[in-house]
């Protein structure tokens with residue numbers, strides 16, 4: 001397979017690059033000073049593309065690669081891939097579901113504990129020496145709280161399972177009710193938000209879920225409510241979130257994702273009731289290797305004309 005040209009769009013994992021390099025003719029887009037010159041000279045050699053949550057495969061990139069057969073995404077989310085364009089052109093698409101579910105759900109629980117028990121604030125308090133001068137104060141209990149989950153797919157279900165172990169009462173919003181669960185279903189996200197303390201956003205980003213958490217949802221969650229987002233930044237209307245936090249209309253937030261990553265609204269940087277992560281939900285050594293293996297196994301299956309492991313298209 002070493003004559004097959006594979007283009008990787010940006011740095012993702014050293015292991016992935018090494019393994020791709022061993023098997024294919026690997027092109028690294030970011031190592032070339034001009035994308036357009038690179039594509040002019042090499043577009044006919046590229047049959048596969050590996051993208052991620054930062055740089056996927058937009059219509060322009062897809063159109064510039066006439067021999068492209070497959071996009072294998074190093075992510076579960078597909079919002080950075082123009083799926084319509086791929087479908088139109090008969091380009092196969094794969095992603096990395098399942099292998100990252102536990103890590104993302106763990107990160108969601110980590111965020112809610114960090115916000116409710118004020119873990120980062122506590123850490124700053126000890127490091128600054130303030131503990132020698134006064135007591136820290138109280139946090140908020142997480143165990144037993146009512147939890148609402150937006151999107152009860154693989155990750156949403158894994159969050160529910162974990163929250164259940166904390167004695168939380170689970171309810172959810174999704175496009176349709178899931179007959180296989182006993183969790184309470186709300187057909188309106190506003191009703192869900194009004195009836196829970198903690199709202200987790202865990203759905204895929206699509207045109208329908210863009211800004212699914214808007215001012216009305218935030219106000220329904222209320223001044224004691226906590227919003228956790230491990231989905232995508234654009235699920236939340238970020239300026240509305242910031243003003244709700246500044247005005248005390250929302251109790252707190254734990255965010256792994258932002259609307260314009262890596263930009264984070266400045267107001268969030270100074271709020272104590274907010275915990276911010278740099279989009280690392282699935283970033284563990286174990287999972288990044290499993291994701292890389294899945295990317296490679298999908299590429300190999302495609303070029304050996306075998307069934308894809310995790311096909312999207």
Ligand SMILES: O=CC(=O)O
Nearest residue numbers: 053074075076077
């Ligand atoms: O955000 C992470 C992913 O989509 O894999």
